[in-house]
Structure formats: C-alpha cells, structure tokens
Amino acid sequence: MTKMIYPGQTIGIIGGGQLGRMMAVAAKEAGYKVAVLEPTMDSPCGQVADIRIVAPYDDEGALEELAEVSDVITYEFENIDYAGLKRLTEIAYVPQGAELVRITQNRVTEKAAIVEAGCPVAPYVVADTYGELVASIHQIGFPCIVKTVRGGYDGKGQQLLKSNEDLPLAEELFEHSQCIAEGFVSFTKEISVIVQRNGQGETCCLPVGENIHVNHILHETIVPARITEDTEKKAEEAAAKIADHLELIGTLAVEMFVLEDGGIIINECAPRPHNSGHYSIEACNISQFTQHIRAVCGWPLRKPRLWAPSIMVNVLGQHVVPLTNSISKYPDWSIHLYGKAEAKVNRKMGHITIMTDDLTEALQQVEDSGIWSE
C-alpha cells in the first residue's frame, strides 16, 4: 500500500555512492532526514547523511537497524543482496519492493521482462557453460557480444566475438556466471529514457538523452538526443510500457539502441537514477533525484520540462586536476564532485553540466580543458 512520507521523517538509502549522495541532497532540500547503509565510513552519501550505518549491504543486523531508523527505504544501486532486500520488505516500508531488483540483477530475467512488456531486444541465447555457448552460437551468428548474466557494468564481463575463432575469448566469462550471447546491434546512437512512477501509477519520462561511451564508460550525455520525433515517441512509449509491466515505483533507466531506420532496441534497464540523467539537476524543472524522492514518498510527480539544451560530461579520476584548473575559466559549467577520497584512473569522481544552445562550443570548451577521454 502506498504511504505518504512527510518532511521530517527519515529516508533510508542502501548504498553510499554518488547516486545515493545526490538522492540525499534532494531529500534534505525538502526537509527529510537521511540514513545510509554503506560498508565504507567516508562515502559520498555518508558525507551528507544524518545517520550512517557502516556495514556490508547483506548484514542482517545492519539491515534491521536501517529498518528501525527509516520511515521509508530506497536503494541507489541494483547489485544489492536480493534476499536481504526481500527480508527488509517484511520489516520496513520499501515501496519499490524487491522484485524489480531480482529481475534487473539478471540479464535473462531482465530481457524476458522487456519482451513480456512488448518491447524489442537483440536476438540472444542463454548458455550455462562454454560448451553450451559453442553449441548454440549459430542461432545468433557473428558478430555477437557475450555477457555475464550477473554483475557486469561499464563493459566489464563482456566479450565481443567477431568469428568462430574468437569463441575461446568468452570462456573465462563462465567462471563468473551463466552468460548470454546477443547479436551485435549496428546502432546509429545510444539513448536512454529515465522513467519514474509513483504508487498511484503516475508516470513521467525525463527528456531523452543521447549517450556517448568511451572505453565502455559513459563519457557524455547530450540532451535533447539528436533523434527524430518518431524515435523519441517510440523510446518514451517503450520506457513507459516497461515501467507499467514492472509496476515500477521509483526510477528505471532504460538504455536503448537507435537503428538506421529510426527503430529502437532495448539494451538494458537500471532500477535507479542513472548517470545519463544527471543533466536534469540543472537543466530540468525537476531532477531525477527529486522526482525519485517524490515517487518513493508518495508525492505526485511533476511533468519534466527541459529548460535548455545541455551536455553532461563525466569527470573521471584523471580529469580532476584539469577540472580544478578550469573552474575560473568556465563560470557556466555546473560542477559536481562526489567527495571520493581517491582519484583513480577511470573512476567516476564527478560530472559537469553545461546548458547551451551551442553544443559545438561547449564540446570545444570541454576538449580544451583536458577533461576529454579518448
């Protein structure tokens, strides 16, 4: 049953990373208290939370403590322990439930749900062992991508196979989990739709973002995506269909490929605010984080509007120094750093958003500043 959670009450967040931090900042703006469960002491979310529970995500005692101090519980990433979350649904108010996490933690159940919702995915086969992959790969053909069913992110746990000779490259993926092999989609663009829904069934999509990856890591999101109105409509309709099918409460980021003919193929979903939606903090009348808090607290949703075309660029470990040197040069950049202690190469340390009508100039600024990945 949907409950209204009021300012002054406490929102518990599982996970202390940057998504939790930005959720917490949005929650605190409205006067909520925030509790976070996270194994490290000095986490991005822990730095802004009122209550820190420092323990592993599946620690039973810690989950009980989180339940005790929180009026509502949400999470900032999907690879949390399903059994722990399920148990939490019995002792605390977790409006998002545990099913969405179960489904999206596993590429097989995720793809099945997308297909059941009536949306297109790339052709795929499931293989429990390397031998099964070798036996069934002819159903997909080459090129194809083999992905671990669980736990992959930013291109980890994936292998592109161009021909039969490449097959052995995929063997070690099976040490991690069951795998799927999916047909390589020759897309023209990657886009994402962040769809948000509350317990009353109100559904809103943020403006479609166009995502450019470098080394499998999201490099930049351009909004509005440079797609036709027809593709935009298809993308939003697909995201809303998946959200309805999953009876979403909260946030679902739906990543898609755009085809030459303007059609779309759904790649994957994440049941949380997403890196490609960070632009909404400045560029929309409602950020993905504020909308998420509204959704889990039972508030009505606000229809998102884009104030201005924008570009969001991720700041990785190797970009922190050049970014710091750019602060005085670019007053129009909105700078977000997540408070992570160690700036490791390719670690997401922050992002910038530039609202501009002149995308070429903004891209040039970013390139000149040295926060550009190649």
Ligand code: AMP
């Ligand atoms: P994923 O972890 O599934 O989001 O994949 C990471 C990236 O690999 C995507 O953003 C795409 O650039 C690429 N990719 C994944 N699956 C496919 C596919 N079936 N066809 C072409 N490119 C893909």
